Amino acid sequence: MIIPSEEPLSIEKAVSSLASALALYGDKHVEPDQREQHLLVTFRQPLQPTEPDEWLSSQSVYPRLFWMNRERDFSVAGIGIADSIACEGAGNNGDNFRQFALSVKDKNPDARYFGGFRFNNEEKQDPIWQPFSSFSFVLPLLQLTFENGAFALSCHLWVEIGDDIHKKISALTDLLDRVVTDTNSTVMKLPELLHLSYNPDEKEWMEECRKALLTFESGEMEKIMLARQTTLEFTSIFSPLLFLLHYPYKQNTIFRFYFEPAPNHAFFSFTPERLYRRDGNMLLTEALAGTCSKESINGDDHLASEVLLNSEKDIREHNFVREMIYQELQKICSNIDMEKEVNVLQLNRLAHLYTRCTAQLKPEFEYDSAILQLLHPTPAVGGVPKAPAMQHIMELEPFSRGWYAAPIGWVSRDAAEFCVGIRSALVHGRFAYLYSGAGLVKGSNPFAEWEEVDQKIGDILAISRQEA
Ligand SMILES: C=C(O[C@@H]1C=C(C(=O)O)C=C[C@H]1O)C(=O)O
């Protein structure tokens, strides 16, 4: 790591400071390269407070990405690709997770890659998801980070065996030249919302639910999450980043994820659900399922908790997730500590049943392939049993899930954090496709589930209608 100056600088000065450090590094590096391994040099310049999302909105280098954790003490806005871990091919999720983890194992421990997976790599792909691969993770060329209470601007010089280091340095210098340092531009409004449609529509939803409930009667399945795609058509093309910039509930307990591989084509998620966090062999995960809308109870948190903790159906729905997580972790962990009492996670317009779990990974599983394979999808977004639920989801739902409800987040060699890509949307040109679903169990009421599915796009819809 090269830190040109300890003093926090303005964006403009930080960019020149990084450019000078890069030039100096290049001048020293005259000998022919004898590397046997890739080389990563991080240039990190402390920065005066600068909002990462606002900075990102002024940049026009792609991909553009953004991450903020649920605790809001770690956020990153990144542009460009220094290195990536990606796969385009078909194949099942298990193969994908293995290939992904193998690539991560060889990476530089200081490099963090941001990105996501498809929910189910075996589903038919809709062209609207075209630039979103089976999985795609990026180490940005340049990133603005807020971490440990401090801001920094960093660039990554990534040199593969056989690469000309000086070419790489000049590419990075060119990028620094293109960085827009004036981030005070006023945030544009979203264009007007013209039209909204549901796929499935309400009638088709009832039919879908009826079919799902039949599989519970026959004993084939016990739970399934079914989802809906809501298409919004706007009057003109716009930057999908506007959704992030206009997100109004600053204190909400959510992760923020944004990935824009190509201009005006982005997937984003304001999700409350953590799939897991891994630090070395320590694993932190949770069950989140069972929902109460606070709309009809004036946003009353206490009442929402009471309703949820006394709802036999929601407790049952939640317990499927708890039990599956506990059972699957037995295969790869010791010291599994799952909270005995179910808690409630309060959001601005919803509340969910919530159970935290910590565990220690057995030495042979201290990487992400087995964890992803066992935990994704939990019955909160898949079903019980898992395999027939995945099959029924593909058959019953009239759209492709793409990255919706899939693991999204970041990974490095020794740590990772993935959330579940719900409360999410894909934006392409003038259209936004919003995704939301509900877990069905025996006795679920399709009308109530339709309402729940509606509530779950409430935040994104409020931004779209500029009510927020
Ligand atoms: C499927 C979604 O949410 C999931 C389903 C829930 C439920 O059915 O109660 C609750 C939280 C999430 O695990 C979604 O938001 O799209």
Ligand SMILES: [Mg+2]
């Ligand atoms: Mg539910």
